[in-house]
Amino acid sequence: MIAICDFRLPEGHKDRLSQFYNVIEFSAKGMVEKPLEGHPDIFICQNEKHLIIAPNISSNFLNQLKTNKIEFNFGENEVGFSYPEVARYNNIITQNFILCNSKTCDTMFLEMTDYQRVISVKQSFCRCSSFALTDDFIITSDAGVYKKLQSEEIESVLFSCEDIVLEGYKNGLLGGCLGLDKNNGRLVVAGSLERYSEGEKLKKLISSHNLEILELGDSPLIDVGGIFVL
Structure with missing residues (x-):
């Protein structure tokens, strides 16, 4: 199996990941x-x-996808340097819904007809802030996303992001630390859940989903833009 990760993932973390994945x-x-x-979640959903990928993704990465026979489709618009264009592909897709900001996401996500519904939230960085443990269960470090999911009757749990590391920012976001x-x-x-303030709470939740x-x-949890396991 393949794991896509940030090229700056600490070497020890990368070595551990490579024991299980290419x-x-x-x-x-x-x-x-x-x-x-x-961060792969900026260019990839x-x-x-x-995978749904931005048209301006690097040719080197594109060649690696082709070499490994990973299926992908291009989105409509390129990722931009700044907000909101930088958040176009930072969405969550499950079998039942798409979680995105409909005002900032790439138009392709709004045109998909295979999914029951689009759930639009104010948070444009949905994949950074949130994570689908299953097709019907979301964990998130964004209170607005949590409130919206509750109103849509989608099971979700709110977690803190205060001690998640993202260099250059006060803190990172929970979804960016995880891959499924x-x-x-x-x-x-x-990173290690032992170094996370709500690690025990998250461990129990993960265990409850087998x-x-x-x-x-x-290390403390590091926001690396997600880890994509294929």
């Missing part, structure tokens, strides 16, 4: 602000069948 490092140097230039290997029932974590935890290191 690792493809993602880089978008100079295309977005430096703290985000290795994942669904059950394939559905085939093996495994949640990949960039997922095992793969912690990549003993």
